[in-house]
């Protein structure tokens with residue numbers, strides 16, 4: 342089923358057009374990888390899905406993005422609710438400088454959850470969901486900055502899960518991590534797709550091929566090709582896609 346429907350999407354940073362007439366359907370409970378050379382608009386597109394670009398002065402958007410059929414750029418659309426439904430994990434792990442527990446409880450508290458038992462349950466469920474509960478369950482009061490980078494990234498994923506999102510946006514979530522932590526995150530992402538719709542920017546072609554169901558290839562703000570990951574990697578229709586996935590440019 343279609344979760345997100347993008348049509349005729351254009352985005353400008355002042356007079357520079359960063360996204361050009363994008364059309365795309367993102368399916369529920371699938372992993373969609375966004376690939377393409379540096380500066381082609383992957384992060385810009387990702388951020389347009391939870392209106393993070395609203396915060397950038399001079400950024401202007403035209404076209405339509407529907408989440409479950411509702412226009413997220415409509416005047417009366419609740420942006421706070423949107424960011425709860427569409428969570429985000431960034432390239433560099435960015436836990437808040439507070440305990441592991443407080444990192445996870447932060448979002449639910451912001452949304453009004455005060456009861457200690459409920460928060461305890463959310464923290465445990467989110468840490469389990471991010472496959473890090475066993476590693477940190479005895480040190481929930483430890484400062485989240487004093488654990489490894491790979492653990493910090495899973496704390497950030499747990500923090501995103503704590504508000505029960507439907508969609509998870511991931512901007513190069515493993516680029517700052519070692520191979521062992523990267524493998525853990527890749528396994529985790531595959532486990533999560535049963536419950537969430539995941540859209541992930543990656544520069545790592547093997548990673549896109551390993552974990553995603555669908556792949557979108559961007560070039561200079563345009564979508565050049567979109568389809569099943571196996572097709573994009575084994576039988577691309579466009580020569581530019583073929584050159585990129587085979588490492589001939591970018």
Ligand SMILES: Nc1ncnc2c1ncn2[C@@H]1O[C@H](COP(=O)(O)OP(=O)(O)OP(=O)(O)O)[C@@H](O)[C@H]1O
Pocket residue numbers: 354357359377378379380381382383384385386397
């Ligand atoms: N805040 C901004 N103001 C002006 N231009 C911007 C801004 N953010 C991005 N751009 C420009 O928009 C284009 C797309 O940038 P974007 O970060 O989306 O690319 P990307 O494909 O994610 O790149 P990378 O792979 O290097 O992260 C680039 O030309 C970039 O310079």
